[in-house]
Amino acid sequence: MPEGLLQSQAGFVHRLAGSMPVIQVENLHKTYDLGEVQVHALRGISLEVYPGEFVAIMGASGSGKSTFMNLIGCLDRPTRGRYLLDGQDVSEFSKIELAHIRNRKIGFVFQGFNLLSRTSALENVELPMIYSGISHQDRIERAREALRSVGLEGREEHHPSQLSGGQQQRVAIARALVNHPSLVVADEPTGNLDSRTSVEIMDIFQRLNAEQNITVLLVTHEPDIARYAKRIVLFRDGKIRRDSVVEDRLDASQTLLDLPAVEDDDEEA
Amino acid sequence: MDFSAVFRVALKALARNKLRTILTMLGIIIGVGAVICTVAIGEGASNAVQEQLRSLGDNMIFISAGSVNSHGVRMGSQATKTLTVEDAQAIGQIPFIKAVTPGVGTSVQVVYKDQNWYTSIRGNAPSYFEIREWPVVEGIPFSQRDVEAAANVCVLGQTIVENLFVDGENPIGKMIRIQNIPFRVIGVLARKGQSPWGHDEDDTIIAPYTTVQKKLAGISWIQYVMASATSVKTIPAAEQQIEALLRQRHHLRPNEDDDFIIRSTIDIANARAQSARILTLLLASIASVSLLVGGIGIMNIMLVSVTERTREIGVRMAVGATEDDVQMQFLSEAVVLSLLGGALGIVFGIFGSMLVSGMLHWPTLIPPQAIAIAVLFSAGVGVFFGYYPARKAARLDPIEALRYE
Ligand SMILES: Nc1ncnc2c1ncn2[C@@H]1O[C@H](COP(=O)(O)OP(=O)(O)O)[C@@H](O)[C@H]1O
Ligand SMILES: [Mg+2]
Numbered sequence: 001m002p003e004g005l006l007q008s009q010a011g012f013v014h015r016l017a018g019s020m021p022v023i024q025v026e027n028l029h030k031t032y033d034l035g036e037v038q039v040h041a042l043r044g045i046s047l048e049v050y051p052g053e054f055v056a057i058m059g060a061s062g063s064g065k066s067t068f069m070n071l072i073g074c075l076d077r078p079t080r081g082r083y084l085l086d087g088q089d090v091s092e093f094s095k096i097e098l099a100h101i102r103n104r105k106i107g108f109v110f111q112g113f114n115l116l117s118r119t120s121a122l123e124n125v126e127l128p129m130i131y132s133g134i135s136h137q138d139r140i141e142r143a144r145e146a147l148r149s150v151g152l153e154g155r156e157e158h159h160p161s162q163l164s165g166g167q168q169q170r171v172a173i174a175r176a177l178v179n180h181p182s183l184v185v186a187d188e189p190t191g192n193l194d195s196r197t198s199v200e201i202m203d204i205f206q207r208l209n210a211e212q213n214i215t216v217l218l219v220t221h222e223p224d225i226a227r228y229a230k231r232i233v234l235f236r237d238g239k240i241r242r243d244s245v246v247e248d249r250l251d252a253s254q255t256l257l258d259l260p261a262v263e264d265d266d267e268e269a
Numbered sequence: 270m271d272f273s274a275v276f277r278v279a280l281k282a283l284a285r286n287k288l289r290t291i292l293t294m295l296g297i298i299i300g301v302g303a304v305i306c307t308v309a310i311g312e313g314a315s316n317a318v319q320e321q322l323r324s325l326g327d328n329m330i331f332i333s334a335g336s337v338n339s340h341g342v343r344m345g346s347q348a349t350k351t352l353t354v355e356d357a358q359a360i361g362q363i364p365f366i367k368a369v370t371p372g373v374g375t376s377v378q379v380v381y382k383d384q385n386w387y388t389s390i391r392g393n394a395p396s397y398f399e400i401r402e403w404p405v406v407e408g409i410p411f412s413q414r415d416v417e418a419a420a421n422v423c424v425l426g427q428t429i430v431e432n433l434f435v436d437g438e439n440p441i442g443k444m445i446r447i448q449n450i451p452f453r454v455i456g457v458l459a460r461k462g463q464s465p466w467g468h469d470e471d472d473t474i475i476a477p478y479t480t481v482q483k484k485l486a487g488i489s490w491i492q493y494v495m496a497s498a499t500s501v502k503t504i505p506a507a508e509q510q511i512e513a514l515l516r517q518r519h520h521l522r523p524n525e526d527d528d529f530i531i532r533s534t535i536d537i538a539n540a541r542a543q544s545a546r547i548l549t550l551l552l553a554s555i556a557s558v559s560l561l562v563g564g565i566g567i568m569n570i571m572l573v574s575v576t577e578r579t580r581e582i583g584v585r586m587a588v589g590a591t592e593d594d595v596q597m598q599f600l601s602e603a604v605v606l607s608l609l610g611g612a613l614g615i616v617f618g619i620f621g622s623m624l625v626s627g628m629l630h631w632p633t634l635i636p637p638q639a640i641a642i643a644v645l646f647s648a649g650v651g652v653f654f655g656y657y658p659a660r661k662a663a664r665l666d667p668i669e670a671l672r673y674e
Contacts, residue, residue: 075587075667096591103589114584114671118285128588130274175588 020087022182022215023049023072028081030067030238041067043238044081051182052213054205056226056246059235065219066187068235072217073106073185074098086182103131107176109186109218113168115160121147121171122156128179146174150204166197173204177214184208186218190225196259202228203252228252279602282574283609290606293570296563297610297650298617301643304556305618305635310625311548313633318541324461324470326401327368328498330507330533332360332515334490336526350490351519351528354478357394357494359514365507368497370394371478375486379474380446381433388429390447390474392481393495398458400497408441408456411477419479423447424456426471450484452476504533560646563610564654571603571658582662583670596663603655604648611647615640 030042041064049055057065070076071083074090077098083091090101102108107128115124125143134142147156150170160168169189176184186205190198206228208214218229226232227250234242283290334352354371361369373392378385397403398410411422425433425440434440440454461470482488498507508531515529575582582595590598619635626633 070668073587075671096593099586099589099591099594102587108587110671114580114587116581116584127585131585131589131591131594136274179589 019051021048021050021084022053022086023047023217024082024084024087025072026082028068028071028083029079030064030071030076031079041238042071042078045238045240047233047240047243049183049215049217051215052209054209054216054228054230055218056229056232057217057219057235058221058223058226058232059241061221063235064238065235067238069185069187069217069219072183073108074101099131103128104179105182107173107179107181107184109169109172109176109184109189111188111191113160113165113172113192115168115171115175117160120157120159121152121163121174124160124171125175125178127175132179142178143174146178147171149177149208150174164197165193166200169193169197169201170204173201173208177208182215184214184216184218186216188219188221190220190222195224196256198222198225199228199252199255199259203256206252224250275597275601276605278598279605282602283606289570290609293566293606294563294610294613296559296566297607297647298563298614300556300559300563301611301614301647302617302621303559304552305615305639305643306621306625307548307552307555308639309618309622309633309635310631311552312636312639313622313626313631315541316634317632319538324402325464325534325537326403326495326497327399328501328504328534329400330366330496330498330504330511330531332494332496332511333530333532334492334528335530336528349528350488352491352494352515353489354491356515356518357491359518360494360496360511363507363510363514365499365503365510366496367499368396368400370397370400370495371491372397372493372495373478373481373486373488373491375481377447377474377485379429379433380449381443384433384435386429386432388472388474390423390476390481390485392476392478392486394478396497397475397495400495403461404459405456406459407439408454410456411475416477416479419483420477421450421452421480421484422455423452423474423476424458425454426458426473426475427460428469428472429474430457447474447476448485498533501535504535508533556646560650563607564650567603567606567651568654568658570606571599571655572661574602575599575658575662578662579665579670579673582665583667583673586665586667587671592663595665596659599659599662600652600655603659604651607647607651607655608644611643614647615643618643 025045025047028042028045029040032039032041045064045068057068059065067076071078074085074093075098077093078091081091082089085101085105088101090098093101108114116127122140122143125146126139129139129142144156147153150173152167152170152174155163155167158167160171163171172189173184176186184205190201193201202225205216205218209216209230216229220226227246227248230246230249232242232244232246233240234244332352334349336349357369357371360366370393374389376387377390378387380386391397394416395410395412398405405424408424410424411420414420415422423445430440433445434443440457443454444451445454446452458471458475464470478491482491496507496511498504511531512527516527519528521528585595585598622633622635625631
């Protein structure tokens with residue numbers, strides 16, 4: 001079956017259900033002007049992502065995945081094209097407006113975790129709420145709740161250096177979720193993790209997606225990881241090469257059960 | 270973000286690197302501490318001087334025989350014989366002068382029973398006690414008649430009483446021997462304490478000037494005149510009139526120097542104020558140099574901090590910090606750094622000045638304004654030198670900051 005058709009079917013179903021896309025991108029271009037040369041990182045991306053979708057973005061190195069994610073995450077502005085986030089055209093937003101959008105609508109998860117060192121897990125998770133003017137009391141309450149939802153109850157006062165890679169990434173996920181964003185954007189979140197820990201992280205994403213209908217957009221170059229998503233978008237040379245529904249989708253909780261029980265300091269530390 | 274939260278975040282960031290924080294603050298600590306310490310000493314000294322100047326006398330003008338030569342060296346008053354009792358009387362006629370006394374003095378040995386004491390005796394008119402606002406608290410002062418008669422009567426300072434009348438005897442009416450000449454003690458002066466020049470004012474004997482001239486010093490001229498102006502405002506005019514009068518009486522030609530020196534409490538106060546101004550200027554320059562150095566230290570460490578925390582800045586921006594938020598964060602860190610330095614400097618300054626006054630017995634005084642100014646200045650240093658690093662932090666591109674290794 002042609003993937004384009006599948007994509008349009010997915011969109012069709014959503015449109016029928018009367019929902020509005022979280023991400024609506026039309027002919028998005030990004031050109032880096034390096035003076036003598038111009039790097040066309042994105043050359044006309046059009047994409048719609050609906051609430052509750054779980055999209056894996058794949059593609060060779062240099063195909064423009066990170067550039068796209070930075071635009072979707074409102075860290076950068078496109079050279080050309082339109083980007084509607086929750087129906088709002090953010091392509092022309094000012095820096096301050098983009099900062100507010102990032103704060104309220106986007107949750108970032110990075111390959112390198114990017115937690116503040118020598119800062120407790122709780123305070124790391126509090127960080128986005130500091131910039132949305134939430135009271136200290138509420139911040140602590142919500143940060144605790146977010147840490148609980150990623151299975152880190154009891155680790156609130158641990159510093160990143162006292163946590164394993166998987167635990168650190170879970171703190172980062174809690175931080176991404178704490179302001180109830182419309183969209184979680186993850187650029188190679190399992191890139192620094194071993195395979196079992198990677199599956200655990202995918203388990204968290206799958207549960208958040210299934211239980212809370214959180215829209216997840218994640219970049220990965222591992223086909224195994226992409227199979228935990230519902231949809232795969234393949235980039236090549238700054239364009240979408242293929243857009244397909246994952247038919248043989250994996251269930252991370254099932255994979256974990258099947259994996260041999262290993263000495264897991266994640267659970268014992 | 271509310272201000273106390275910003276403040277707390279800044280404190281926390283600084284607490285992460287305590288040694289560096291303290292080393293960075295050192296410039297500010299030393300600067301502010303030194304300033305507080307020296308201001309305390311300076312203020313304490315000038316406060317003491319003011320007090321002592323007030324004790325000098327009632328709008329006092331002091332005319333001494335002698336001259337200031339071109340090198341500023343004063344000739345001893347013994348060398349000049351031109352000042353006379355008549356000069357003093359003429360000065361008394363000047364409208365702005367309300368009281369006047371001639372003055373002579375010499376060193377003497379005083380004996381009472383088996384006690385003896387070296388001191389100085391001053392010959393004056395009875396008006397001396399008014400001019401110097403120095404009352405006789407026991408007995409009576411000598412009179413104009415005693416002056417005319419060159420009577421052997423005297424009034425004692427407290428130190429003399431303490432050293433001659435050791436077993437608490439009442440000195441009034443007793444005969445003492447001054448250079449072997451018998452004198453009757455008729456009065457005792459109130460305690461005066463130290464002069465602005467640090468000598469014990471109470472270690473003196475006052476007698477009629479005629480008596481001192483003829484019987485002790487053996488001179489017919491006088492060494493000084495003390496006069497009291499009608500008010501503080503008339504002191505300068507009175508000084509001018511005295512100078513004109515004495516030049517005329519001494520037949521000085523226009524090209525000749527004065528053979529007398531006129532000083533008033535105002536002149537002394539002005540001289541003190543002048544040296545205080547110089548001291549203040551010196552302190553201000555020390556302060557600005559050390560604050561400048563401290564400020565540059567803060568700027569340097571803030572720049573290092575911004576570079577070190579590039580990723581942190583990227584993360585903060587990714588989760589929603591605006592440029593202003595980031596700028597505020599780093600600026601407040603710089604201000605907290607300098608304020609903390611300033612506060613420690615104040616503490617060290619107060620401690621240091623207490624040490625000085627304790628060890629050297631110098632009076633010290635810390636005016637509250639000095640502390641307020643120190644606080645303002647250190648905050649100012651933080652803002653000024655923290656601005657550029659903070660601006661640099663705020664201008665970072667979030668994507669590049671996140672990618673920074
Ligand atoms: N800040 C930048 N300046 C210049 N060129 C860039 C910049 N960021 C990315 N590029 C270029 O854009 C292209 C896409 O990069 P990127 O989006 O990082 O790819 P991917 O994440 O798929 O590996 C690459 O050729 C890369 O060199
Ligand atoms: Mg990439």
